[in-house]
Amino acid sequence: MAKTAGIVIIGNEILSGKVQDANAAYLLRELRLLGVDVKKVSVIPDEVDIIALEVATFSRQFDVVFTSGGVGPTHDDVTIEGIAKAFGHRVIRHPELERLLRSRYGGDLNEARLKLTEVPEGSVLIREDGLWLPAIAMGNVYIFPGIPDLLRQKFDSIKERFRDQPYFLRKVYVKEGEGNIAAFLHDLLREFPELMLGSYPEIRNPAYKVMLTLESKDEQYLRAALERLLAMLPGDFVHQTH
Amino acid sequence: MAKTAGIVIIGNEILSGKVQDANAAYLLRELRLLGVDVKKVSVIPDEVDIIALEVATFSRQFDVVFTSGGVGPTHDDVTIEGIAKAFGHRVIRHPELERLLRSRYGGDLNEARLKLTEVPEGSVLIREDGLWLPAIAMGNVYIFPGIPDLLRQKFDSIKERFRDQPYFLRKVYVKEGEGNIAAFLHDLLREFPELMLGSYPEIRNPAYKVMLTLESKDEQYLRAALERLLAMLPGDFVHQTH
Numbered sequence: 001m002a003k004t005a006g007i008v009i010i011g012n013e014i015l016s017g018k019v020q021d022a023n024a025a026y027l028l029r030e031l032r033l034l035g036v037d038v039k040k041v042s043v044i045p046d047e048v049d050i051i052a053l054e055v056a057t058f059s060r061q062f063d064v065v066f067t068s069g070g071v072g073p074t075h076d077d078v079t080i081e082g083i084a085k086a087f088g089h090r091v092i093r094h095p096e097l098e099r100l101l102r103s104r105y106g107g108d109l110n111e112a113r114l115k116l117t118e119v120p121e122g123s124v125l126i127r128e129d130g131l132w133l134p135a136i137a138m139g140n141v142y143i144f145p146g147i148p149d150l151l152r153q154k155f156d157s158i159k160e161r162f163r164d165q166p167y168f169l170r171k172v173y174v175k176e177g178e179g180n181i182a183a184f185l186h187d188l189l190r191e192f193p194e195l196m197l198g199s200y201p202e203i204r205n206p207a208y209k210v211m212l213t214l215e216s217k218d219e220q221y222l223r224a225a226l227e228r229l230l231a232m233l234p235g236d237f238v239h240q241t242h
Numbered sequence: 243m244a245k246t247a248g249i250v251i252i253g254n255e256i257l258s259g260k261v262q263d264a265n266a267a268y269l270l271r272e273l274r275l276l277g278v279d280v281k282k283v284s285v286i287p288d289e290v291d292i293i294a295l296e297v298a299t300f301s302r303q304f305d306v307v308f309t310s311g312g313v314g315p316t317h318d319d320v321t322i323e324g325i326a327k328a329f330g331h332r333v334i335r336h337p338e339l340e341r342l343l344r345s346r347y348g349g350d351l352n353e354a355r356l357k358l359t360e361v362p363e364g365s366v367l368i369r370e371d372g373l374w375l376p377a378i379a380m381g382n383v384y385i386f387p388g389i390p391d392l393l394r395q396k397f398d399s400i401k402e403r404f405r406d407q408p409y410f411l412r413k414v415y416v417k418e419g420e421g422n423i424a425a426f427l428h429d430l431l432r433e434f435p436e437l438m439l440g441s442y443p444e445i446r447n448p449a450y451k452v453m454l455t456l457e458s459k460d461e462q463y464l465r466a467a468l469e470r471l472l473a474m475l476p477g478d479f480v481h482q483t484h
Contacts, residue, residue: 013440014270014283015280016280028256028259030259032260039257042282042284075428111424112425147443182317183354198258
């Protein structure tokens with residue numbers, strides 16, 4: 001079984017269409033490359049109770065959880081409070097974060113900025129080279145900022161801890177529509193029930209009509225399934241194999 | 243109270259990072275322009291029971307629900323079955339859809355393509371000019387295809403039925419960081435508790451550090467809040483107001 005993950009994107013700006021989220025797509029690509037099976041993404045508003053419920057549910061259902069957004073000094077940054085509530089913990093000021101912020105802001109460390117030192121009690125700081133502020137983990141929940149550059153920097157610095165067995169992927173581009181290949185796919189899955197098989201119509205590219213994706217963590221199994229599919233499909237159906 | 247909505251994006255290809263979803267962002271922008279308050283977006287896999295549970299929950303929690311993906315002739319298209327299960331209904335072949343598909347495919351209407359005539363029993367077909375296949379609604383759940391061009395075409399043709407009172411939006415671009423303006427925002431919200439106020443740091447554009455968004459369905463209230471904010475902020479904090 002692959003390690004499972006869930007992603008919680010927090011922010012009214014996303015739900016109201018003012019800012020387009022880029023973090024979910026980034027994390028989905030990165031986690032797949034690491035061999036992690038992301039089971040769900042949620043986009044929810046900056047509301048403590050909603051965050052608490054969603055994070056508590058995700059934390060129980062998945063091996064690891066990543067949150068994006070809602071950490072900062074202003075009124076709408078309530079992710080820390082929400083995650084603390086999910087675990088039934090208090091919010092505390094972390095002395096190490098306070099020390100780091102004091103060394104940066106000195107006398108400018110006002111009440112608003114001190115909010116950046118807050119974590120759910122029991123959180124772990126993950127210090128890695130190149131991060132001036134450590135990543136924060138509460139149980140299996142990794143708390144990231146919403147600013148894409150900062151999220152990527154933090155995720156990149158800690159991602160090796162999530163690595164699992166890789167997925168192997170092959171693609172077959174087919175010149176016939178789904179309606180003409182569905183029966184072959186059905187037969188293929190009867191022979192290879194463990195195969196992850198996707199079928200995606202393409203209406204803009206005239207060169208092919210469907211992209212098939214075949215995936216497995218077992219490279220041999222994948223190779224056998226691909227050979228079987230190519231043997232099944234009439235030769236003039238296939239545009240390309242990758 | 244604004245009309246509320248939820249969006250369920252269905253597809254292993256999204257969760258596995260192979261295809262980047264464009265439908266959520268599109269629907270979020272369009273629904274906001276219509277005055278609809280989207281409360282949640284979920285991205286879930288092509289699995290009947292997961293779809294059934296998510297759609298049932300969304301259908302209870304929100305006024306309208308939109309699904310994207312998982313409708314088509316292949317093995318991984320299980321959205322119709324999932325939504326039927328959410329409502330405890332059977333899947334049936336809709337005679338009107340069968341008639342339309344027969345007129346298009348004639349003798350090529352094989353078993354796989356007949357799957358496109360399936361709907362949860364009790365569904366309503368919404369016929370609009372320009373659609374060769376009608377949109378499908380089961381209760382308050384609108385079922386869209388995952389192909390972005392087709393989703394947009396269908397949504398666009400039926401969107402007026404969702405229109406509500408509009409949101410009014412103003413933006414203030416501020417040259418100071420969030421840590422220096424958080425207290426002003428806090429005070430503003432004490433005076434204008436109904437204001438939807440967002441604060442979004444920008445680290446790439448040197449011209450400003452934070453974009454503030456002020457929103458309300460009450461234009462007068464919004465104008466008063468904006469005036470109050472501009473009176474509070476030191477004049478040299480403000481880069482631009484839109």
